[in-house]
Amino acid sequence: MSIKLTIMDEMARVAREHGKTLGQLDDDVALLDSGLDSLGLAVLVARLEDRLGLDPFTTSDDVQFPVTVGDFVKAYEHGSH
Amino acid sequence: MNDKPRNVLVTGASRGLGLAIARRLTAAGYRVIAVARSKSKPLTEAIAAVERDAHGSLHFAPFDLGKVEAIPDLVKNLRKEFGPLYGLVNNAAVGHDGALAVMHNSRIEELVRLNTLSPIVLTKYVVRAMMAEGAGRIVNVASIIGFTGYSGLAAYAATKAAMLGFTRSLAREVGRLGINVNAVAPGFLDTEMTHGLTGEQRERVIRRSALRRLADVDDVANAVEFLLGDQARSISGTVLTVDAGTTA
Numbered sequence: 001m002s003i004k005l006t007i008m009d010e011m012a013r014v015a016r017e018h019g020k021t022l023g024q025l026d027d028d029v030a031l032l033d034s035g036l037d038s039l040g041l042a043v044l045v046a047r048l049e050d051r052l053g054l055d056p057f058t059t060s061d062d063v064q065f066p067v068t069v070g071d072f073v074k075a076y077e078h079g080s081h
Numbered sequence: 082m083n084d085k086p087r088n089v090l091v092t093g094a095s096r097g098l099g100l101a102i103a104r105r106l107t108a109a110g111y112r113v114i115a116v117a118r119s120k121s122k123p124l125t126e127a128i129a130a131v132e133r134d135a136h137g138s139l140h141f142a143p144f145d146l147g148k149v150e151a152i153p154d155l156v157k158n159l160r161k162e163f164g165p166l167y168g169l170v171n172n173a174a175v176g177h178d179g180a181l182a183v184m185h186n187s188r189i190e191e192l193v194r195l196n197t198l199s200p201i202v203l204t205k206y207v208v209r210a211m212m213a214e215g216a217g218r219i220v221n222v223a224s225i226i227g228f229t230g231y232s233g234l235a236a237y238a239a240t241k242a243a244m245l246g247f248t249r250s251l252a253r254e255v256g257r258l259g260i261n262v263n264a265v266a267p268g269f270l271d272t273e274m275t276h277g278l279t280g281e282q283r284e285r286v287i288r289r290s291a292l293r294r295l296a297d298v299d300d301v302a303n304a305v306e307f308l309l310g311d312q313a314r315s316i317s318g319t320v321l322t323v324d325a326g327t328t329a
């Protein structure tokens with residue numbers, strides 16, 4: 001599964017567990033409008049660390065958490081090589 | 082307890098209160114991972130004793146908690162080796178005392194780094210793992226000095242009060258995910274941390290306590306065991322004081 005698909009899959013799972021509905025996940029959609037709240041996003045990052053073996057937000061020097069879905073996915077794609 | 086032992090990380094478990102907590106939890110069937118810089122003789126003996134008895138298990142993970150930047154890897158490696166972490170007991174701390182006006186800045190910094198920064202960052206990485214599991218228990222070891230005054234402990238007191246605030250807000254943040262966060266606030270305990278106390282000071286603490294004695298490390302370890310156990314499932318964001326009535 002590609003990194004992007006893995007992320008989408010995990011987002012759907014977290015949303016389901018938290019009783020949330022995911023909206024349209026286009027690249028320019030703000031993460032907080034995706035349907036997950038900040039706690040849901042934290043769970044997502046924790047799960048992705050297990051699945052992808054990486055946490056781009058600890059290894060990077062960028063202190064800002066990404067704003068859009070596209071930036072979020074990019075952070076993982078960049079972090080993996 | 083269920084068949085699979087629950088993993089609990091206890092920091093500063095090579096002596097003093099941390100070691101007492103590690104002993105108590107292994108006796109209760111937990112699999113305890115003891116973090117400290119060095120494997121003390123009593124910890125080595127405790128590990129050997131656990132291997133003889135058929136209770137939980139006790140493992141040593143050497144690590145300098147002052148190395149905050151290495152904490153993410155520590156947690157990653159421990160999870161790889163031991164699997165999911167059910168509990169975290171933030172116990173390691175330093176107890177530098179002295180008049181603030183002449184306390185060296187490096188000592189103040191060390192207090193904040195080890196007693197506050199390090200446990201917050203460690204909790205960040207452990208709580209993530211708990212979030213992924215949807216369950217977990219965190220116990221922060223604060224001190225009655227976090228809410229009562231003691232001359233010579235201003236900087237130390239600040240770090241312990243910080244852990245109380247941390248406990249309450251984190252409890253709110255992660256409660257929905259099935260994670261309980263609590264603190265214990267011990268009174269004076271006879272450990273290496275307090276060996277500088279004079280006999281007179283010790284007597285004064287005893288005189289002021291409702292029970293006319295000091296609480297000991299096993300009293301506090303019992304409180305920690307309770308907060309980790311199923312019986313405390315509805316307790317979160319609270320502080321359990323174990324001080325023989327010193328602050329009553």
Ligand SMILES: NC(=O)c1ccc[n+]([C@@H]2O[C@H](COP(=O)([O-])OP(=O)(O)OC[C@H]3O[C@@H](n4cnc5c(N)ncnc54)[C@H](OP(=O)(O)O)[C@@H]3O)[C@@H](O)[C@H]2O)c1
Nearest residue numbers: 093095096097098117118119145146174224269270272274
């Ligand atoms: N003693 C009291 O009267 C009292 C009262 C209230 C609250 N408390 C609290 O109880 C807790 C335990 O205190 P204690 O009296 O048991 O202290 P202690 O006897 O001095 O033990 C401290 C423990 O922390 C570890 N530690 C220290 N620096 C470390 C570092 N850089 N990295 C990793 N581990 C480190 C030590 O192991 P290594 O040296 O091998 O690293 C040791 O296992 C502390 O949070 C303290 O604030 C104590």
